[in-house]
């Protein structure tokens with residue numbers, strides 16, 4: 508499938524800072540929109556239906572899978588998550604840029620469907636720093652943190668399949684790197700031809 512808009516997929520182990528980085532990126536870049544996934548997990552804290560996720564029951568999720576409503580879906584830490592077609596198809600067809608904040612399994616599925624998708628993996632500077640961040644976050648019990656650390660090693664091993672790596676040692680530097688990736692993608696020939704048809708026309712470029 509070919510769409511005029513750019514598709515960015517961001518994955519990371521839990522605690523690497525993915526959500527904060529994507530949130531900051533979206534605040535800086537009005538042309539980027541994030542796709543809201545569907546999930547069977549319960550809302551946490553201040554999360555709202557339709558803002559962080561569409562929170563639905565498993566029967567409804569399975570129904571959506573069977574009707575082909577998802578571009579990709581995966582089980583992550585015991586819950587189901589999916590990227591609905593409707594959420595991104597219209598925006599991308601209209602030439603807008605979409606960010607998917609999903610796990611590595613979903614990212615690899617998306618790359619098969621959209622070979623032009625830009626896959627970005629956010630790494631922590633070390634496993635020790637990741638453990639410290641999970642502790643500081645204070646959301647999880649020690650046994651859950653240790654389980655996340657086990658998962659993190661498996662997730663980090665998938666980084667080799669991604670197009671870009673951002674090491675989140677310093678938030679501002681990582682944000683700068685993310686912005687650079689988005690900017691470089693928009694400067695590609697095909698993207699420039701789409702966004703500057705008058706220049707390309709004037710120069711007889713096809």
Ligand code: 5GP
Pocket residue numbers: 519544545548579580581583588589590608609610611612613614
């Ligand atoms: P959380 O429950 O902490 O919000 O998310 C758990 C993991 O599921 C994160 O890695 C998150 O990026 C991922 N995730 C969120 N939405 C989707 C989705 O639509 N598809 C896939 N494959 N993973 C998702």
